[in-house]
Amino acid sequence: MDILCVLILFPALCRAIEVRVPDLPVTGILDEDVILPCWFNPPADFSVQDLSLFWKLTSLQQVHAFTLGQEQLENQEQNFINRTQLFLSKLPEGNMSLVLRKVRLSDEGTYTCFVNVGNFSSAAVSLQVAASFTKPVLHLEPSEGLKPGDQVTVTCHTYRGYPEAEILWQDGKGQNLTENITTSQVANEEGLFHVQSSVHVILETSDTYTCLVYNPALQVVTHASLSVTGQHLAFPLVALWVTVGLCVCLLGLLVALGCVCRKHLKQTCEEEQEREEAAMQPLKASSAEGEDTSSLE
Ligand SMILES: *[C@@H]1O[C@H](CO)[C@@H](O)[C@H](O)[C@H]1NC(C)=O
Ligand SMILES: *[C@@H]1O[C@H](CO)[C@@H](O)[C@H](O)[C@H]1NC(C)=O
Ligand SMILES: *[C@@H]1O[C@H](CO)[C@@H](O)[C@H](O)[C@H]1NC(C)=O
Ligand SMILES: *[C@@H]1O[C@H](CO)[C@@H](O)[C@H](O)[C@H]1NC(C)=O
Numbered sequence: 553m554d555i556l557c558v559l560i561l562f563p564a565l566c567r568a569i570e571v572r573v574p575d576l577p578v579t580g581i582l583d584e585d586v587i588l589p590c591w592f593n594p595p596a597d598f599s600v601q602d603l604s605l606f607w608k609l610t611s612l613q614q615v616h617a618f619t620l621g622q623e624q625l626e627n628q629e630q631n632f633i634n635r636t637q638l639f640l641s642k643l644p645e646g647n648m649s650l651v652l653r654k655v656r657l658s659d660e661g662t663y664t665c666f667v668n669v670g671n672f673s674s675a676a677v678s679l680q681v682a683a684s685f686t687k688p689v690l691h692l693e694p695s696e697g698l699k700p701g702d703q704v705t706v707t708c709h710t711y712r713g714y715p716e717a718e719i720l721w722q723d724g725k726g727q728n729l730t731e732n733i734t735t736s737q738v739a740n741e742e743g744l745f746h747v748q749s750s751v752h753v754i755l756e757t758s759d760t761y762t763c764l765v766y767n768p769a770l771q772v773v774t775h776a777s778l779s780v781t782g783q784h785l786a787f788p789l790v791a792l793w794v795t796v797g798l799c800v801c802l803l804g805l806l807v808a809l810g811c812v813c814r815k816h817l818k819q820t821c822e823e824e825q826e827r828e829e830a831a832m833q834p835l836k837a838s839s840a841e842g843e844d845t846s847s848l849e
Contacts, residue, residue, distance in 0.1 A: 568673075569592050569595075569669060569671050569672070569673040570592065570673070571667055571674060572591045573589060573590050573591075573665065573675040573676065573677040574677055577677075577680040578677060578678065578679050578680065579679075579682050579769050579770065580652065580680070580681050580682070581681075581682055581683070581684075582655055582656070582681055582682065582714065583654055583655065585651055585652065585655070586655050587649050587650070587651055587652075588649060588651075588652060588663050589677065590648050590649055590665035590677065591646050591647055591648065592646045592648065592669070593646055594644065594646040594669070595669060598644070598669060600621055600643050600644055601620070602670065603621075604617075604618070604666075604667070604668040604669075605618045605638075605648050605665065605668070606618075606665070606666040607650050607664070607665055608664050608666065609661050609662070609663055610661050613632075614627045614628050614629050615629065615632050615636055615652075616628065616632070616638065616650055618643070618648075623638065631658060631659075632652075635652055636650055636653070637651040637653070638650060648665055650663075650665070652679075656681070657681050657744075659679055659681060660679055660680065660681045661679060662676050662678050662679075663676065663678075663679060664677075680769045681715075681769070682714055682715070682767060682769035683712060683713050683714040684713060684772060684774070685711065685712065685713030685745075685747065685765050686710050686711045687776060688708045688709065688763045688765050688774060688775065689708070689776065690706060690707065690709075690777070690778040691707045691709075691778075692705075692706055692780060693706075693707065698755060699755070700755050700756055701755065701756075702754070702755045703752060703753070703754055703755075704752075704754075704755055705750050705751070705752050706721075706750065706753065706763075706778055706780075707748065708721075708747075708748070708749045708750070708763030708765075709746070709748055710774070711747075712740075712744040713745050713747070713767055714744050714745060715745070715768065716737045716745055716747075717737065717747050717767055718766040718768060719747060719749040719764070719766075720763075720764040720766065721751045721761065721762065722762040723759055723760065723762075724760035724761075724779075729761075732752040732753070733749065733750070735747065735749040736748050747765065749763060755780060758780060760779045761778050762776070763775060763776055763777075
C-alpha cells in the first residue's frame with residue numbers, strides 16, 4: 553500500500569490510520585485481569601518516538617498515556633493507578649492493547665484508544681464486567697405433610713453474580729414453566745446481585761423442578777433441581793415404616809409388661825394369701841382362746 557501511495561502521490565490516504573478494536577464488548581471477570589485490545593496499522597517509517605497514544609474511559613478519565621517514547625502516568629485517574637499496562641515491546645507492531653488488572657465493577661464502560669502518528673484516529677471498545685453466580689439452592693415451602701393438590705412454592709436462591717441473571721424454570725420433562733413465577737434481583741453493597749425466584753405450583757404426582765440461572769455476560773448457565781417425590785408426599789414411606797415399627801415395639805413392650813405384671817400380680821396375690829393365711833392362724837387361735845376365755849367367764 554505504501555508503494556502504491558508513493559506511486560499515485562495520494563498522501564492523505566497514505567497517512568490515514570486505521571484503528572481496530574473488537575466489535576463485541578470485552579468481558580472482564582471481577583477481580584481478574586483483562587486485556588482491552590486495540591491495534592493500529594503502523595506507517596512504514598514508524599518510530600515509537602513519534603507515537604502518542606491515550607486510553608480514556610468515556611473520553612474523560614485518563615486511563616493510560618504514552619508520548620515521547622515513554623509512559624505518562626501523572627494525569628492518570630486515581631482508580632487506574634498501578635492497574636494498567638501496555639505491551640511496550642508490541643507497540644512497533646501497532647499493538648496498543650491495554651492490560652487492566654483486578655477488574656472492578658466501576659471499570660465497566662466504554663474505553664477509547666486514541667492514537668497520533670502524524671495523523672490522528674481513535675476507536676472505542678466496551679468493557680462488560682461479569683461475576684459468576686453461586687450454584688443455585690432450592691427450597692420447598694411447605695416441605696412437610698404434602699399431598700397431591702396442595703399448592704407449594706419452590707424457591708431458588710443464587711448470590712454474588714453480575715450482571716443481572718435470566719432465570720428459567722423447567723419441570724421434569726424439560727418444559728419451560730411460564731406461569732406463577734416471581735423473580736427479584738437485589739444488588740448488595742458491592743453491586744453484586746442476589747437473585748430470588750419462586751414458582752408456585754399445584755402438586756399432582758411426583759415432579760422435578762429445575763431452576764436455571766443464565767449469566768448473559770459469561771454466557772454460562774448454572775442450575776439446580778428439586779424432586780418432589782413420594783417421599784415428600786402425603787405420608788412418607790419411611791415415616792410409615794418407622795411408625796409401624798414403633799407400634800410393633802410398643803405392642804411387644806405392652807405384652808411383655810402385661811406378662812410381668814400378671815406374674816408379679818399373681819406372686820403378690822399368693823404372698824398376700826399366704827400372709828393372710830398366716831395372719832388368720834393366730835387370729836383363729838386367739839379367737840379360740842377368746843372363746844375359751846369367754847367360755848371360762
Ligand atoms: C502503586 O504502587 C506503588 C509501588 O508499589 C506504591 O508505592 C503505591 O502506593 C501504589 N499506589 C496505589 C494507589 O496503589
Ligand atoms: C497484542 O499483544 C498482546 C500480548 O502479546 C496479545 O495478547 C494481543 O492479542 C495482541 N493484539 C493484537 C491485536 O495483535
Ligand atoms: C424455554 O425458554 C427459553 C428461553 O425463553 C427458550 O430458549 C427455550 O427454547 C425454551 N425451551 C422449551 C423446551 O420450550
Ligand atoms: C397459577 O396459579 C393459579 C392460582 O393459584 C392456578 O390456578 C394455576 O393453575 C397456576 N398455574 C400453573 C401453571 O400452575
